[in-house]
Amino acid sequence: MPVRLLVTKELSKFLGVLSHPHRIRIVEALRHEERDVNFLEKTLEISHARVSQHLALMRSHRLVVERREGRRVFYRLVQPELATWVAEGLTFIERDEENIQDMREAVQQVKDQWQAGEDT
Protein backbone atom coordinates (compact mmCIF):
# COMPACT_ATOMS: atom_id res chain seq x y z
CA MET A 1 0.00 0.00 0.00
CA PRO A 2 1.92 3.02 -1.22
CA VAL A 3 -0.52 5.42 0.42
CA ARG A 4 0.94 5.03 3.86
CA LEU A 5 4.44 5.45 2.53
CA LEU A 6 3.44 8.64 0.78
CA VAL A 7 1.79 10.01 3.88
CA THR A 8 4.73 9.02 6.03
CA LYS A 9 7.05 10.84 3.71
CA GLU A 10 4.92 13.98 3.79
CA LEU A 11 4.78 13.80 7.54
CA SER A 12 8.53 13.54 7.77
CA LYS A 13 8.91 16.62 5.59
CA PHE A 14 6.42 18.49 7.72
CA LEU A 15 8.36 17.60 10.86
CA GLY A 16 11.51 18.64 9.07
CA VAL A 17 10.07 22.12 8.55
CA LEU A 18 9.46 22.41 12.26
CA SER A 19 12.81 21.02 13.29
CA HIS A 20 14.61 24.30 13.51
CA PRO A 21 14.73 26.59 16.53
CA HIS A 22 13.89 29.73 14.56
CA ARG A 23 10.93 28.14 12.86
CA ILE A 24 9.57 26.88 16.15
CA ARG A 25 9.86 30.37 17.52
CA ILE A 26 7.99 31.68 14.51
CA VAL A 27 5.16 29.27 15.25
CA GLU A 28 5.25 30.51 18.80
CA ALA A 29 5.18 34.16 17.76
CA LEU A 30 2.23 33.59 15.45
CA ARG A 31 0.21 31.46 17.82
CA HIS A 32 -2.29 34.18 18.63
CA GLU A 33 -1.98 36.86 16.01
CA GLU A 34 -0.43 37.68 12.69
CA ARG A 35 2.95 39.39 12.62
CA ASP A 36 5.00 41.12 9.99
CA VAL A 37 8.50 40.15 8.96
CA ASN A 38 9.97 43.08 10.79
CA PHE A 39 8.48 42.00 14.08
CA LEU A 40 9.85 38.50 13.65
CA GLU A 41 13.24 39.84 12.71
CA LYS A 42 13.41 41.78 15.96
CA THR A 43 11.97 39.01 18.09
CA LEU A 44 14.28 36.31 16.79
CA GLU A 45 17.23 38.67 16.45
CA ILE A 46 18.21 37.40 13.03
CA SER A 47 18.48 39.09 9.64
CA HIS A 48 15.29 39.62 7.69
CA ALA A 49 16.76 37.56 4.88
CA ARG A 50 16.79 34.56 7.17
CA VAL A 51 13.33 35.27 8.49
CA SER A 52 12.15 35.49 4.94
CA GLN A 53 13.77 32.21 4.02
CA HIS A 54 12.23 30.46 6.96
CA LEU A 55 8.85 31.89 6.08
CA ALA A 56 9.26 30.84 2.46
CA LEU A 57 9.81 27.28 3.57
CA MET A 58 6.89 27.36 5.95
CA ARG A 59 4.74 28.93 3.26
CA SER A 60 5.66 26.25 0.75
CA HIS A 61 4.43 23.66 3.20
CA ARG A 62 1.29 25.68 3.90
CA LEU A 63 2.04 26.20 7.56
CA VAL A 64 1.63 29.94 7.16
CA VAL A 65 -0.02 32.36 4.75
CA GLU A 66 0.85 35.95 3.97
CA ARG A 67 -1.16 39.14 3.68
CA ARG A 68 0.32 42.28 2.20
CA GLU A 69 -0.48 45.64 3.69
CA GLY A 70 1.36 48.44 2.02
CA ARG A 71 5.01 47.69 2.15
CA ARG A 72 4.66 45.23 4.94
CA VAL A 73 3.80 41.55 4.77
CA PHE A 74 1.97 39.89 7.61
CA TYR A 75 2.03 36.18 8.27
CA ARG A 76 -0.28 33.95 10.22
CA LEU A 77 -0.63 30.25 10.93
CA VAL A 78 -2.96 28.46 8.54
CA GLN A 79 -4.03 26.25 11.43
CA PRO A 80 -3.48 27.96 14.76
CA GLU A 81 -3.89 24.62 16.53
CA LEU A 82 -0.45 23.85 15.19
CA ALA A 83 1.00 25.92 18.03
CA THR A 84 -0.86 23.87 20.58
CA TRP A 85 0.26 20.64 19.02
CA VAL A 86 3.88 21.74 18.99
CA ALA A 87 3.66 22.77 22.63
CA GLU A 88 2.35 19.33 23.45
CA GLY A 89 5.43 17.90 21.83
CA LEU A 90 7.42 19.34 24.70
CA THR A 91 6.11 16.41 26.68
CA PHE A 92 8.52 14.15 24.91
CA ILE A 93 11.78 15.93 25.44
CA GLU A 94 13.77 14.62 28.29
CA ARG A 95 17.46 14.21 27.99
CA ASP A 96 20.87 14.11 29.67
CA GLU A 97 20.30 12.33 32.97
CA GLU A 98 22.46 15.03 34.42
CA ASN A 99 20.31 18.10 34.10
CA ILE A 100 17.09 16.25 33.59
CA GLN A 101 15.43 17.99 36.47
CA ASP A 102 16.33 21.47 35.26
CA MET A 103 15.12 20.52 31.85
CA ARG A 104 11.85 19.20 33.13
CA GLU A 105 11.17 22.41 34.98
CA ALA A 106 12.14 24.53 32.03
CA VAL A 107 9.89 22.53 29.76
CA GLN A 108 6.96 22.91 32.09
CA GLN A 109 7.59 26.60 32.36
CA VAL A 110 7.74 27.18 28.63
CA LYS A 111 4.75 24.95 28.08
CA ASP A 112 2.70 27.00 30.49
CA GLN A 113 3.78 30.21 28.83
CA TRP A 114 2.86 28.97 25.40
CA GLN A 115 -0.51 27.84 26.48
CA ALA A 116 -1.27 30.89 28.51
CA GLY A 117 -2.01 34.01 26.58
CA GLU A 118 1.13 36.00 27.23
CA ASP A 119 3.45 37.24 24.57
CA THR A 120 7.07 37.84 25.30
Added chain:
Amino acid sequence: MPVRLLVTKELSKFLGVLSHPHRIRIVEALRHEERDVNFLEKTLEISHARVSQHLALMRSHRLVVERREGRRVFYRLVQPELATWVAEGLTFIERDEENIQDMREAVQQVKDQWQAGEDT
Protein backbone atom coordinates in the same frame (compact mmCIF):
# COMPACT_ATOMS: atom_id res chain seq x y z
CA MET B 1 15.39 34.34 29.23
CA PRO B 2 17.69 31.62 27.94
CA VAL B 3 15.40 28.87 29.23
CA ARG B 4 12.96 29.17 26.37
CA LEU B 5 15.79 29.22 23.86
CA LEU B 6 17.22 26.07 25.37
CA VAL B 7 13.90 24.31 25.32
CA THR B 8 13.20 25.45 21.78
CA LYS B 9 16.50 24.04 20.68
CA GLU B 10 15.83 20.70 22.34
CA LEU B 11 12.43 20.59 20.77
CA SER B 12 13.86 21.23 17.34
CA LYS B 13 16.32 18.38 17.80
CA PHE B 14 13.53 16.10 18.91
CA LEU B 15 11.50 16.98 15.83
CA GLY B 16 14.61 16.40 13.76
CA VAL B 17 14.81 12.85 15.03
CA LEU B 18 11.26 12.24 13.91
CA SER B 19 11.66 13.91 10.54
CA HIS B 20 12.60 10.81 8.66
CA PRO B 21 10.22 8.36 6.99
CA HIS B 22 11.92 5.28 8.42
CA ARG B 23 11.94 6.63 11.92
CA ILE B 24 8.30 7.57 11.72
CA ARG B 25 7.56 4.06 10.62
CA ILE B 26 9.54 2.73 13.55
CA VAL B 27 7.39 4.80 15.90
CA GLU B 28 4.38 3.39 14.13
CA ALA B 29 5.64 -0.18 14.43
CA LEU B 30 6.32 0.24 18.14
CA ARG B 31 3.11 2.01 19.00
CA HIS B 32 1.53 -0.99 20.67
CA GLU B 33 4.27 -3.45 21.41
CA GLU B 34 7.98 -3.91 21.50
CA ARG B 35 9.75 -5.29 18.43
CA ASP B 36 13.21 -6.61 17.69
CA VAL B 37 15.56 -5.25 15.08
CA ASN B 38 14.90 -8.15 12.79
CA PHE B 39 11.18 -7.45 12.71
CA LEU B 40 11.79 -3.81 11.88
CA GLU B 41 14.25 -4.76 9.17
CA LYS B 42 11.60 -6.84 7.46
CA THR B 43 8.80 -4.37 7.96
CA LEU B 44 10.69 -1.37 6.64
CA GLU B 45 12.51 -3.38 4.00
CA ILE B 46 15.85 -1.80 4.70
CA SER B 47 19.16 -3.30 5.81
CA HIS B 48 19.56 -4.08 9.47
CA ALA B 49 22.54 -1.76 9.55
CA ARG B 50 20.26 1.14 8.79
CA VAL B 51 17.58 0.03 11.22
CA SER B 52 20.29 -0.13 13.80
CA GLN B 53 21.50 3.35 13.00
CA HIS B 54 18.02 4.79 13.22
CA LEU B 55 17.47 3.07 16.53
CA ALA B 56 20.77 4.35 17.85
CA LEU B 57 19.68 7.88 17.09
CA MET B 58 16.28 7.38 18.65
CA ARG B 59 17.89 5.76 21.65
CA SER B 60 20.26 8.65 22.14
CA HIS B 61 17.30 10.99 22.28
CA ARG B 62 15.45 8.67 24.63
CA LEU B 63 12.56 8.01 22.31
CA VAL B 64 13.07 4.28 22.62
CA VAL B 65 14.69 1.89 25.08
CA GLU B 66 16.07 -1.56 24.48
CA ARG B 67 15.66 -4.86 26.24
CA ARG B 68 17.98 -7.73 25.49
CA GLU B 69 16.65 -11.24 25.25
CA GLY B 70 19.24 -13.76 24.23
CA ARG B 71 20.75 -12.64 20.99
CA ARG B 72 17.87 -10.43 20.17
CA VAL B 73 17.26 -6.84 21.25
CA PHE B 74 13.74 -5.57 21.62
CA TYR B 75 12.85 -1.93 21.42
CA ARG B 76 9.87 -0.05 22.72
CA LEU B 77 8.74 3.56 22.94
CA VAL B 78 9.65 5.24 26.20
CA GLN B 79 6.39 7.13 26.01
CA PRO B 80 3.85 5.28 23.89
CA GLU B 81 1.72 8.42 23.64
CA LEU B 82 4.37 9.62 21.26
CA ALA B 83 2.72 7.56 18.55
CA THR B 84 -0.61 9.22 19.17
CA TRP B 85 0.91 12.63 19.12
CA VAL B 86 2.70 11.94 15.84
CA ALA B 87 -0.53 10.65 14.32
CA GLU B 88 -2.23 13.87 15.33
CA GLY B 89 0.45 15.73 13.43
CA LEU B 90 -1.07 14.32 10.27
CA THR B 91 -3.75 16.97 10.72
CA PHE B 92 -1.32 19.57 9.54
CA ILE B 93 -0.14 18.12 6.31
CA GLU B 94 -1.88 19.46 3.30
CA ARG B 95 0.06 20.28 0.17
CA ASP B 96 0.06 20.65 -3.60
CA GLU B 97 -3.31 22.17 -4.47
CA GLU B 98 -3.34 19.61 -7.24
CA ASN B 99 -3.72 16.37 -5.37
CA ILE B 100 -4.90 17.87 -2.15
CA GLN B 101 -8.03 15.78 -2.13
CA ASP B 102 -6.18 12.49 -2.61
CA MET B 103 -3.80 13.51 0.11
CA ARG B 104 -6.54 14.39 2.49
CA GLU B 105 -8.17 11.02 2.03
CA ALA B 106 -4.90 9.20 2.39
CA VAL B 107 -4.10 11.09 5.56
CA GLN B 108 -7.46 10.27 7.05
CA GLN B 109 -7.03 6.64 6.14
CA VAL B 110 -3.61 6.30 7.68
CA LYS B 111 -4.69 8.26 10.73
CA ASP B 112 -7.54 5.86 11.30
CA GLN B 113 -5.24 2.88 10.90
CA TRP B 114 -2.73 4.24 13.38
CA GLN B 115 -5.31 4.93 15.95
CA ALA B 116 -7.16 1.70 15.50
CA GLY B 117 -5.44 -1.36 16.82
CA GLU B 118 -4.40 -3.06 13.61
CA ASP B 119 -0.85 -3.81 12.71
CA THR B 120 0.16 -3.97 9.10
Added chain:
DNA sequence: CAAGCGCCTTAAAACACATTAATATATGTA
Protein backbone atom coordinates in the same frame (compact mmCIF):
# COMPACT_ATOMS: atom_id res chain seq x y z
C1' DC C 1 34.15 -22.28 17.83
C1' DA C 2 30.75 -21.33 14.28
C1' DA C 3 26.54 -18.87 13.08
C1' DG C 4 23.36 -15.37 13.86
C1' DC C 5 22.37 -10.89 15.22
C1' DG C 6 23.16 -6.22 16.15
C1' DC C 7 26.55 -2.33 16.47
C1' DC C 8 30.18 0.89 15.06
C1' DT C 9 33.42 3.17 11.93
C1' DT C 10 34.42 5.24 7.76
C1' DA C 11 33.97 7.78 3.59
C1' DA C 12 31.19 9.68 -0.13
C1' DA C 13 26.96 11.90 -1.55
C1' DA C 14 23.12 14.73 -0.46
C1' DC C 15 21.10 18.21 1.98
C1' DA C 16 20.46 22.22 5.19
C1' DC C 17 22.27 26.52 6.99
C1' DA C 18 23.97 31.29 7.22
C1' DT C 19 25.79 35.17 4.91
C1' DT C 20 25.98 38.44 1.47
C1' DA C 21 24.45 40.57 -2.49
C1' DA C 22 20.98 41.46 -5.88
C1' DT C 23 16.14 42.15 -7.01
C1' DA C 24 11.34 43.38 -6.30
C1' DT C 25 7.55 46.30 -4.37
C1' DA C 26 5.48 50.10 -2.12
C1' DT C 27 5.81 54.76 -0.36
C1' DG C 28 7.36 59.40 0.04
C1' DT C 29 9.27 63.61 -2.03
C1' DA C 30 11.49 67.00 -5.04
Added chain:
DNA sequence: TACATATATTAATGTGTTTTAAGGCGCTTG
Protein backbone atom coordinates in the same frame (compact mmCIF):
# COMPACT_ATOMS: atom_id res chain seq x y z
C1' DT D 1 8.33 61.74 -13.39
C1' DA D 2 12.49 60.64 -11.24
C1' DC D 3 14.85 59.51 -7.22
C1' DA D 4 15.49 57.89 -2.63
C1' DT D 5 14.01 55.03 1.20
C1' DA D 6 11.79 51.17 3.67
C1' DT D 7 10.35 46.58 3.48
C1' DA D 8 10.62 41.97 1.99
C1' DT D 9 12.02 38.18 -1.27
C1' DT D 10 15.16 35.64 -3.97
C1' DA D 11 19.71 34.15 -5.66
C1' DA D 12 24.41 32.79 -5.05
C1' DT D 13 27.94 30.99 -2.36
C1' DG D 14 30.68 28.70 1.04
C1' DT D 15 30.37 25.76 5.06
C1' DG D 16 28.79 22.23 7.99
C1' DT D 17 25.75 18.42 9.04
C1' DT D 18 23.02 14.32 7.88
C1' DT D 19 22.26 10.37 5.33
C1' DT D 20 23.65 6.47 3.19
C1' DA D 21 26.30 2.32 2.02
C1' DA D 22 30.01 -0.84 3.02
C1' DG D 23 32.80 -3.41 5.79
C1' DG D 24 34.48 -5.17 9.96
C1' DC D 25 33.84 -6.01 15.07
C1' DG D 26 31.92 -8.16 19.13
C1' DC D 27 28.63 -10.50 21.82
C1' DT D 28 25.46 -14.41 22.52
C1' DT D 29 23.89 -18.91 21.92
C1' DG D 30 23.91 -23.50 20.23
